[in-house]
Amino acid sequence: MASPKGVSLKEVADKAGVSTATVSRVINSKTGVKGETELRVQKVIKQLGYRPNRVAQRLRTTRGASKLIGLLIPDIQNPFYVDIIRGIEQYAYAKNFAIVIGNFSQNEERQKFYIDILKSESVDAFIVAPFPGMNEYVKELVEEGYAVVCIDRGLANVDMDVVKVDNFQGAFNAVEHLIKVGHKRIAHISGNVLIPTTIERISGYEAALSKYGIAIDRDIVIGRNSDYKSGVELTAQLLDIPNPPSAIFTSNNLLTLGALETIHSRGLKIPEEVAIVGFDDMYWAMSLNPPLTAVRQSGFEIGRITIELLHQRIADPTRPFVSIVLKTELIVRNSCGYKLNTKVT
Amino acid sequence: MASPKGVSLKEVADKAGVSTATVSRVINSKTGVKGETELRVQKVIKQLGYRPNRVAQRLRTTRGASKLIGLLIPDIQNPFYVDIIRGIEQYAYAKNFAIVIGNFSQNEERQKFYIDILKSESVDAFIVAPFPGMNEYVKELVEEGYAVVCIDRGLANVDMDVVKVDNFQGAFNAVEHLIKVGHKRIAHISGNVLIPTTIERISGYEAALSKYGIAIDRDIVIGRNSDYKSGVELTAQLLDIPNPPSAIFTSNNLLTLGALETIHSRGLKIPEEVAIVGFDDMYWAMSLNPPLTAVRQSGFEIGRITIELLHQRIADPTRPFVSIVLKTELIVRNSCGYKLNTKVT
DNA sequence: TGTAAAAATGTAAACGATTACAGTTATATC
DNA sequence: GATATAACTGTAATCGTTTACATTTTTACA
Numbered sequence A, B: 001m002a003s004p005k006g007v008s009l010k011e012v013a014d015k016a017g018v019s020t021a022t023v024s025r026v027i028n029s030k031t032g033v034k035g036e037t038e039l040r041v042q043k044v045i046k047q048l049g050y051r052p053n054r055v056a057q058r059l060r061t062t063r064g065a066s067k068l069i070g071l072l073i074p075d076i077q078n079p080f081y082v083d084i085i086r087g088i089e090q091y092a093y094a095k096n097f098a099i100v101i102g103n104f105s106q107n108e109e110r111q112k113f114y115i116d117i118l119k120s121e122s123v124d125a126f127i128v129a130p131f132p133g134m135n136e137y138v139k140e141l142v143e144e145g146y147a148v149v150c151i152d153r154g155l156a157n158v159d160m161d162v163v164k165v166d167n168f169q170g171a172f173n174a175v176e177h178l179i180k181v182g183h184k185r186i187a188h189i190s191g192n193v194l195i196p197t198t199i200e201r202i203s204g205y206e207a208a209l210s211k212y213g214i215a216i217d218r219d220i221v222i223g224r225n226s227d228y229k230s231g232v233e234l235t236a237q238l239l240d241i242p243n244p245p246s247a248i249f250t251s252n253n254l255l256t257l258g259a260l261e262t263i264h265s266r267g268l269k270i271p272e273e274v275a276i277v278g279f280d281d282m283y284w285a286m287s288l289n290p291p292l293t294a295v296r297q298s299g300f301e302i303g304r305i306t307i308e309l310l311h312q313r314i315a316d317p318t319r320p321f322v323s324i325v326l327k328t329e330l331i332v333r334n335s336c337g338y339k340l341n342t343k344v345t
Numbered sequence C: 001t002g003t004a005a006a007a008a009t010g011t012a013a014a015c016g017a018t019t020a021c022a023g024t025t026a027t028a029t030c
Numbered sequence D: 001g002a003t004a005t006a007a008c009t010g011t012a013a014t015c016g017t018t019t020a021c022a023t024t025t026t027t028a029c030a
Helices: A009-016 A020-027 A035-048 A054-060 A079-094 A108-120 A135-143 A167-180 A196-211 A228-240 A253-265 A299-315 B009-016 B020-027 B035-048 B054-060 B079-094 B108-120 B135-143 B167-180 B196-211 B228-240 B253-265 B299-315
Strands: A068-073 A098-103 A125-128 A147-151 A161-165 A186-190 A221-223 A247-250 A275-279 A293-296 A323-326 A329-331 B068-073 B098-103 B125-128 B147-151 B161-165 B186-190 B221-223 B247-250 B275-279 B293-296 B323-326 B329-331
Touching: A009 A020, A009 A035, A020 A035, A054 B054, A054 B108, A068 A079, A068 A108, A079 A098, A079 A299, A079 B098, A098 A108, A098 B079, A098 B098, A108 A135, A108 B054, A125 A135, A125 A299, A135 A147, A147 A299, A161 A167, A161 A299, A167 A186, A167 A196, A167 A247, A167 A275, A167 A293, A167 A329, A186 A196, A186 A228, A196 A221, A221 A228, A228 A247, A228 A253, A247 A253, A253 A275, A299 A323, B009 B020, B009 B035, B020 B035, B068 B079, B068 B108, B079 B098, B079 B299, B098 B108, B108 B135, B125 B135, B125 B299, B135 B147, B147 B299, B161 B167, B161 B299, B167 B186, B167 B196, B167 B247, B167 B275, B167 B293, B167 B329, B186 B196, B186 B228, B196 B221, B221 B228, B228 B247, B228 B253, B247 B253, B253 B275, B299 B323
Parallel strands: A068 A098, A068 A125, A125 A147, A147 A161, A161 A323, A186 A221, A186 A247, A247 A275, A275 A293, B068 B098, B068 B125, B125 B147, B147 B161, B161 B323, B186 B221, B186 B247, B247 B275, B275 B293
Antiparallel strands: A293 A329, B293 B329
C-alpha cells in the first residue's frame, strides 16, 4: 500500500527549473516574478497537482497569517450552536480561513484540552462561546495576544470583541406577548444561572411583568440547568403546585422540548390549558402540535458577524473593541392562543 | 500586544541541560532515558508549561503517527450526523486522536475543497459519510494510501471498512408494525434515490408489505430529496389523492418533520386520521404530540465503532476490510395507534 | 583494573514551506 | 557602449520537532 506524501514545492521547483523561492513567490502571488516564469511554474503546479502543505506553511509563518481559526463550542448537540457554526463556516471560507471546531460538551477539562490542542496547532485566532469556569482560560488567550471574539457574552474585566443577542428584549417581547394574549400567571423556566444570558432573560421576564403591573411570584420562576431533563422535571413541578400557571416561558430550546414532553404526557391542551413560548426558534418548531411561538435569534448571523470582526482584528490588531448586540424576533405561531403567524421585532 | 510563540523544546532542553533529542525522548516516553534525567526534564517541562507544537510534530512525522483524523460530514444540521460526530469525538480522544471536521453542506465543490485542506493538513486518516458524486474522491483517498472508513455506505468496487445500519430491517420493522396495528394502506416518503440507504429503506418497506400480502401501490411511494421541504410537499401530495393512505412511513428525520407540519396544518389527528413512523429517532421525538414512533439508529455507536476500526487499520494496514452492520431499534410511542412504549429490536 | 557490552546522551539532518539577503540579468540613460 | 537602476532569481537560514547515527558514560565481569 503506497503512502505517498504529496508533491512538494521543491519538486515543482526542480521540474520548472527554478528555485524554491520563485515557486513560493508564484504561489503567494508576490510581485517580482517575470510573466514568462510564472506561467511555466503555474503549468508545472497544475501538471503535478501541487498543493502547498499547510502544516509546513503554518510552522514557518508568524501568527496572523496561518488563516486558521479555532472554534470553542460548548455543545454541538444544541442546534443553536450548529447554526452559529454554519454561519462561521460560510463566511470563513469566503475569506479563505479554515476553522477547526473544538466541541467540549460542557466539560471543563475537555475545554482546557481543546484550548491546548488549538494553541499547539498554531491557530491565528479563537472564537469562544464562554462557559462557566472558562473565564481564566479565555483571559489568558487574550493576554497571550491571540485575536479572540466571544459569542453570547463577554468577560468581566477583559476587553474583547463580543457578538451577542439582546436577551433582555427577547424575553421581554415573549412575556409581553403572553400578557397581551390574556395571561396573568406566567411562569419562567430558566437555565443555569451562572450563564449571563440566563440572567438577562430572567430580567426581561421580570421587566415585562412589572410593566403590566403583574407581581412577580418567585414560586413560578424556577431554574436548574439548561438541559432537557430540567425542562421535563421543572415543568412537572410547576404544574403540580396548587394554582399552576396558565403560561410558561422557557429559556432555551432544550428546556422547551422538556416542557412539551411533560405537558403532552399529562394530556394538557396547548394553548387552552397551558400556553408556552420558548427562547430559540428551532427548525422543528413548525412541526410541533401546535406550532410553537418562539424567540428567534439568528445563529447564522452571529457567525457571519463574528468572522467579520475577527477578520478586522487580524488585519488591524489595534482596532478598538466592540460589542455587537443583535435583535431577536418573536415568531408568533399557535402555542399561546392566537392563530396568526407574524413577526414582532 | 505581545504575541509570544509558545515555549519550544529547545528552551526546555537548554534549561534542563540536556539535548533536544533527550527531551523528545522524554515526551514520547521512549526508552533509553535515565530515571534521574527524565525527572529533571519533566520538572522543567512543568515549570515552563511546555506543550509540543503539533504543527512541527506533524511536519516531521510520517503518516500514521500524527494522530489527526479528517471527518467529512455531508450536513451538520442533520442531528443524526451530530450524534456520529459525538461518538467519534468521545472515542477519538480516549485514543488520543484529534479530529477536524469538514462539513460540506451537501455541496460537492466544498467537499472537494475540504478534502484538499485535510490532505494538506497531513491527516492520518479520513472518516467519510459518502455523498452522491463523492465516489471518485474517496476512491482516490484509498488509492493514495490513507486509512479510510466509510459511514452509512461503502463504495462500489472499492474495498474499505464500512460502518452502517441495517436499513432494510429498520424499514421492515417500521412497516410491519404499522401493519400489525391494523394499517393496510401505507405510504412511503423516501429520500434522494441516489443514496443507497434510501433504496435499502424502500426495499424494507416493500418486503414488509409483501410478507403480509399487501399489494404495492406506486402512487403512494414517493420521494424527491431528503429535506424538510420535500417532506412538507410530498405529504400534501399524498393526502390529496382520492384514497389517501392511513399511515405514512418517512425515510428520515427531516422528512418526518416536514410531514408533521403538513399533517398538523390540515388539522388531521395522529394516529386516528393518519399514522406516522419515521426513520431516525431524534431527541425531539418524545416532545411531539403525540410522541413519535421511530426507527432508532445509534449515531453515537456508529461513531464509536468507526474510531475502533480506524485505530485498528492504522495499527495494522494489512488487516482485512470489514463491513459492520448495526441493528436498528423500533421505538414504539403513540403515533401509530397503540399507547405503549416498548422496543422492538 | 581493564575491557566489552549496554545504556544514556548528543549531533545534525531531515520535514516543506517562507523570506532576508545576495547575486544576476535586463532596461534606461547619456 | 558604459553605467546606474530596476527587475528578477537564487541561496540559505529558519520554524519546532523526530530520529539515525555517533559518541560518551555506566555496568558487568574476568
